[in-house]
Every structure is written in structure tokens, then in C-alpha cells.
Amino acid sequence: MVSVTNLTKTYGSVNALNGVNVQVKESELFGVIGPDGAGKSTLFRIILSLLLPDSGEVEVWGFDPVKDYRKIRQMVGYMPGKFSLYEDLSVEENLGFFATVFGTTIKENYHLIKDIYQQIEPFKTRPAGKLSGGMKQKLALSCALIHKPKLLVLDEPTTGVDAVSRSEFWEMLQKLKKQGITILVSTPYMDEASLCDRVALIQKGKILDVAAPSEVVAGFDGKLFGVSGGNMYHLINACKSFEGVESVFPFGEELHLTFKDRDDHSEALMEFLRGKGFDKLNIRLIRPNIEDRFMSLMSSESFHE
Numbered sequence: 001m002v003s004v005t006n007l008t009k010t011y012g013s014v015n016a017l018n019g020v021n022v023q024v025k026e027s028e029l030f031g032v033i034g035p036d037g038a039g040k041s042t043l044f045r046i047i048l049s050l051l052l053p054d055s056g057e058v059e060v061w062g063f064d065p066v067k068d069y070r071k072i073r074q075m076v077g078y079m080p081g082k083f084s085l086y087e088d089l090s091v092e093e094n095l096g097f098f099a100t101v102f103g104t105t106i107k108e109n110y111h112l113i114k115d116i117y118q119q120i121e122p123f124k125t126r127p128a129g130k131l132s133g134g135m136k137q138k139l140a141l142s143c144a145l146i147h148k149p150k151l152l153v154l155d156e157p158t159t160g161v162d163a164v165s166r167s168e169f170w171e172m173l174q175k176l177k178k179q180g181i182t183i184l185v186s187t188p189y190m191d192e193a194s195l196c197d198r199v200a201l202i203q204k205g206k207i208l209d210v211a212a213p214s215e216v217v218a219g220f221d222g223k224l225f226g227v228s229g230g231n232m233y234h235l236i237n238a239c240k241s242f243e244g245v246e247s248v249f250p251f252g253e254e255l256h257l258t259f260k261d262r263d264d265h266s267e268a269l270m271e272f273l274r275g276k277g278f279d280k281l282n283i284r285l286i287r288p289n290i291e292d293r294f295m296s297l298m299s300s301e302s303f304h305e
């Protein structure tokens with residue numbers, strides 16, 4: 001329903017999007033996962049008709065964001081990364097404003113936002129600027145939904161939001177999806193990728209992979225090790241200085257490490273690290289997660305640049 005083909009966009013010398021191809025299906029919860037500056041907002045803003053591409057094609061239910069921008073703006077609900085509501089208007093006034101702009105009323109589409117809006121309705125006379133982070137997020141989502149969009153575009157909706165509100169937010173997205181709304185959501189949090197039907201991994205304006213989260217992980221080739229014991233910073237540097245190590249990065253309490261041939265050289269590494277004075281070491285074979293796959297794709301991408 002959203003089709004992006006060979007999309008490019010540059011800002012001066014920055015290649016924000018570099019030949020991006022993505023297809024989002026109807027009623028899909030589709031995640032765009034990548035670090036800051038990867039190009040997520042640029043991609044979304046072009047799909048939303050808010051930014052012109054340099055080249056490539058985009059279709060939203062058959063409409064072109066450049067030519068048919070009026071049509072597309074009626075069809076999409078957008079929650080930008082930064083809080084963009086009127087801080088001095090009350091909760092209810094903000095919602096009423098968005099409903100009016102789209103020629104509808106709160107009453108007409110109340111059923112769509114009910115679950116979400118009910119949680120902030122007790123504060124409906126409070127200025128939006130005085131709401132907590134989690135409540136602002138719920139109001140922004142209600143405003144994005146009030147005109148019953150076919151496509152909901154959420155740019156990093158959970159950045160800076162506490163863990164409980166984050167998981168509540170994803171539950172709300174699952175419910176909206178069941179009502180037939182197609183959702184395009186970006187996040188820098190890899191753990192949220194597993195909550196999507198499919199994800200696109202993006203880095204430096206290039207799509208590295210598009211697949212279901214389990215398939216992304218299954219694409220990880222070879223053996224992965226968890227290394228712990230001693231000062232993390234010194235341990236990373238020591239691991240990096242071992243000939244056969246390909247990648248090493250911190251993940252929670254331990255380091256995730258691969259060898260260049262993706263085989264098991266843990267005994268040799270253990271001996272090497274002991275020689276450097278690390279005496280409480282633990283090296284274990286572990287199962288990769290999405291972040292491991294992402295790191296692996298990123299390092300092979302930089303290698304080929």
C-alpha cells in the first residue's frame with residue numbers, strides 16, 4: 001500500500017536517502033529501525049508529502065505524494081518525533097483543532113481513539129504543555145488518529161518515554177493494527193523491532209535488510225560470544241587487539257563478540273586475555289538478537305564502502 005522505489009534525497013553534501021526500496025502492506029505494523037541520522041525522518045516526510053525527493057518513486061495507495069499531496073494528507077495521520085501540539089491549548093482544544101482541520105468532530109471518530117483518549121480525558125482542561133511525557137504521547141496519537149487515517153506514521157514515538165509507557169504504547173499500536181490501520185513506525189530501540197510484523201534496517205540512507213524480525217535474526221551467520229569479567233572499557237580494547245576478532249560491542253552486562261571466520265576461537269581468546277591480566281573471565285556461546293544482526297550488517301556495509 002506504500003511503495004518506495006529507488007528513493008534518493010540529499011541535503012547539500014549529505015546523502016540522507018541513497019536508493020531506498022520499501023513496500024509496506026495493508027494493515028501491517030512496519031518498523032523502520034536505525035540509529036540517529038540514518039534517514040528515517042527524511043523517508044517518512046517524503047511519504048507524507050512534506051518533503052520533495054531528489055529522485056525515485058513513492059506511492060501511497062496509488063497516490064503520488066508530490067502530485068496528489070492533498071489526497072495523501074487526508075489519508076495519513078502523523079506523529080512527528082518532537083512534540084508538535086499547541087502547548088497552551090488544552091488537551092480537548094488540541095484534539096478539537098485537529099478534528100476541525102480534517103473536517104470531522106471528536107464525536108464522529110471517538111470510537112477510534114477511545115482506549116487511548118480515555119486515559120488522558122480526566123485532564124482534558126489541562127494545557128498540553130503541562131502534561132507528562134507519556135500523556136503528551138497519548139494526546140499526540142489521539143490527534144493523529146482523529147480523522148480516521150488509513151496510514152499512521154509515527155516518527156520515534158517512544159524516544160525519551162519510560163519503559164512502562166513504551167510497552168503500553170506498543171499495545172495500543174497492536175490494537176490499532178487490528179482495526180485495519182496500516183502503521184509505519186520508526187525507532188532507534190532494537191528491542192522494539194521484535195514487536196513489528198516486518199522491519200527495515202536502515203543506516204546512512206541505505207536499507208540493509210527488510211524482513212520479519214525472526215528472519216532478520218536468522219540471517220546472522222556464524223557464532224556469537226558473550227564475554228564478561230573486569231572493566232568493560234579495558235576488556236573491549238583488549239578484545240579488539242586480538243588478531244582474530246571481527247567485532248565487539250557492549251550489550252548490557254557483557255560484550256558481544258564475533259571472530260573473523262565466524263568460528264569458535266574462544267579458548268585462544270581466553271588465554272590471550274588472561275595474559276593481559278583479566279582473571280575473572282567468562283566467555284560463552286550466545287544466541288544473536290536483532291541488534292547483533294544489525295551490527296553485523298553495518299560492519300559489512302562499512303567494509304564494502
Ligand SMILES: Nc1ncnc2c1ncn2[C@@H]1O[C@H](COP(=O)(O)OP(=O)(O)OP(=O)(O)O)[C@@H](O)[C@H]1O
Pocket residue numbers: 011012014015016034035036037038039040041042043156
Ligand atoms: N534539513 C536538513 N538539512 C541538512 N541536513 C539534514 C536535514 N535534515 C536531515 N539532515 C541530515 O540527513 C541525515 C538523515 O537525517 P534524518 O533526520 O532523516 O535521520 P533520522 O534517522 O530520522 O535520525 P534522527 O532521529 O536523528 O532525526 C542526517 O545526516 C541529518 O543530519
